[in-house]
Each structure stands twice: as structure tokens, then as C-alpha cells.
């Protein structure tokens with residue numbers, strides 16, 4: 001009976017997805033409406049970040065980009081939002097979305113648009129990562145959504161799948177909180193001052209950068225493997241991590257879903273080895289870029305042959321099995337970067353070229369953001 005209900009549920013889901021797919025017909029204005037609203041919202045956020053850089057941008061990221069250069073991208077974003085807003089109006093069916101896009105961009109123009117003077121920023125300790133949110137969103141849409149359209153695993157899955165808005169909310173939350181996450185992770189690592197060793201630092205810094213990156217990846221992977229495994233195998237920790245597993249259709253956005261306790265603890269744990277080995281800043285930057293891209297990539301709806309790399313690195317297929325609700329795959333494939341520790345500790349599951357048929361948790365979680373945030377605490381009280 002339960003299986004039958006599940007099948008009905010799956011069937012309804014698929015129907016909803018196909019309905020959404022059918023509703024995205026070229027020439028009706030829905031696509032241009034969404035593009036206009038998203039570009040309008042991003043433009044307004046960017047303008048606010050230019051107005052209040054100390055509060056709405058992150059120190060670490062400010063060093064990596066030129067705010068003046070990015071104003072050129074903002075300029076095109078604003079004009080494209082207006083263009084697609086007008087187009088939506090002309091096409092007729094989704095006038096309200098066109099209006100929303102134009103309104104958001106008009107407010108951005110009224111606040112100074114892409115001509116706000118850029119000057120030195122007085123750093124404050126805790127800020128919101130609006131800059132990180134905008135750049136990560138644009139980067140992800142360009143890189144991962146393109147890959148998903150070119151090499152999809154599940155061809156019928158649409159961009160605006162069930163619960164996409166919830167995952168977008170998680171995406172925004174996690175990116176805005178970057179400064180708080182880093183402060184917490186650094187504070188956590190500082191408790192290991194006693195283990196710092198200058199000889200280790202010298203030894204590591206004498207290595208070629210590439211070797212330092214490999215060392216960082218392996219150390220981080222070891223920590224992340226065990227941290228992840230505990231979230232699965234320690235009973236009181238599982239409800240926290242279950243939030244990440246509650247997604248039933250994986251794509252570039254799905255990996256964003258994660259309880260803040262898990263996000264904060266993950267970053268704090270991985271910071272310990274990075275802090276202790278004292279690697280070169282360039283090696284650390286390469287690792288951070290690699291880890292950020294791989295974390296999104298492995299959740300993508302992407303069937304791409306990675307050749308021999310699939311025997312070294314965690315790929316979408318490997319991590320999709322981790323999200324499967326099918327029995328042999330449950331509690332397997334914990335690694336974040338390489339497949340090494342899963343094979344070493346006997347938790348790897350990679351049945352040839354097969355992919356999972358079912359995703360998600362065996363027990364349903366609340367479907368709202370607040371419901372999911374409170375879920376582990378409610379479970380604790382119930383015990």
C-alpha cells in the first residue's frame with residue numbers, strides 16, 4: 001500500500017513537472033518574464049551593495065574582484081532586465097512578471113544604478129555576502145545550467161522543478177551568511193593553536209603549489225568524510241543532515257539545501273587541517289575554488305563521461321547514489337572530493353553505469369524552510 005502511494009506520488013510529481021514543462025512554450029513570455037525578474041532583483045541587490053559595501057559585501061571577496069569592472073556587467077544586467085520586461089509585456093500573457101522586472105530595475109536606476117562612485121571600504125566584522133550571492137548565482141546559471149541543458153541525465157526534469165523556490169531560498173541564505181560562516185570557522189580553528197608547528201608550515205610551503213593543493217584536498221576530504229559519516233550514523237545528528245537529503249530531484253540548486261547547523265559545522269571542521277598545515281594562500285584559493293565548483297557539480301542533473309577522472313574524483317553519478325533512497329545505496333558514498341576514503345573504509349557504491357531511480361529520505365520532512373530548520377530540534381524534544 002505504502003509502495004502504491006509512493007508510486008502515485010511519483011506519478012503526480014512527474015505530471016506536475018511535465019505541466020510546468022508544457023507551460024514553458026517559446027513565445028509566450030514566461031521565460032523572458034523570469035529573466036527580467038531575476039536580472040531586476042540581482043541589479044537591485046548589486047546597487048544596494050555598491051551603496052553599502054561595508055555591510056553588504058565580504059572582505060575576502062572584495063580582494064578578488066574589481067568593483068569598477070563589475071559595474072559594466074551590472075549595466076548590461078539592468079538594460080537586459082528592462083528589455084526582457086518590455087518583451088514580456090509585448091508577448092502579453094505574463095504582464096505582471098514583466099512589470100515586476102521593470103519595477104525592480106527602475107528602483108535600481110533611481111538609487112544610482114551602475115554609476116555609484118566606488119571608493120575604499122571601511123571593513124566591518126560581520127557583513128552580508130550580497131556580492132558572493134550575485135556572483136555565485138550568475139556563475140552557476142552560466143556554467144551549470146548550461147551543462148545540464150547540454151548533458152542532462154533526467155531529460156524531463158525542468159529548471160523550475162518542485163521545491164526550486166525553497167532551494168533558491170537556501171542558496172540565498174547560505175551565500176548571504178558567508179561572512180558569519182567564515183568568522184565561526186576561523187574562531188573554531190583558533191582553538192587548535194596549541195597544535196601549530198612552524199616546521200610543518202615550512203615543510204608544506206616548500207612543496208610545489210600543486211602538491212600543496214593535493215595535500216589540502218586529501219586532508220579536507222578525510223575530515224569531511226568522517227564528519228559526513230557521523231551525520232548519517234549518529235542517531236541524534238541524522239535529522240540535521242536529513243534536510244540535505246530531503247531533495248527528490250537533484251540539480252545545480254539542490255545541493256544548497258542544508259541545515260545551517262550542518263553548513264556551519266562542515267566549514268568549521270574542514271578549517272582545522274587547513275589552519276594547521278599553514279599552506280600557501282594561492283594553494284588555499286585554488287582549493288576553495290575547486291571545492292565550491294565540485295560541491296555544485298556533484299548535485300547537477302548531469303550525465304557526462306568524466307573518463308578516468310571518475311575513478312579519482314566524486315562525480316555527479318557517485319554523489320547521486322549518496323542521495324538515493326534505494327536500500328543498497330543508503331549510507332554510502334560519503335566523500336566530498338575524491339572517492340579514496342569511501343573505497344578505503346568500505347562505503348563506496350557505484351554499480352557500473354547505473355543511476356538511482358529514487359531520491360530523498362525514506363521518511364518525509366516538512367516542506368517549508370522554517371519547518372526544516374526546526375525539524376531536528378523537534379525530533380530531539382520528541383525523544
Ligand SMILES: [Zn+2]
Pocket residue numbers: 228232241245322
Ligand atoms: Zn549525506
Ligand SMILES: [Zn+2]
Pocket residue numbers: 244255299319323
Ligand atoms: Zn549532497
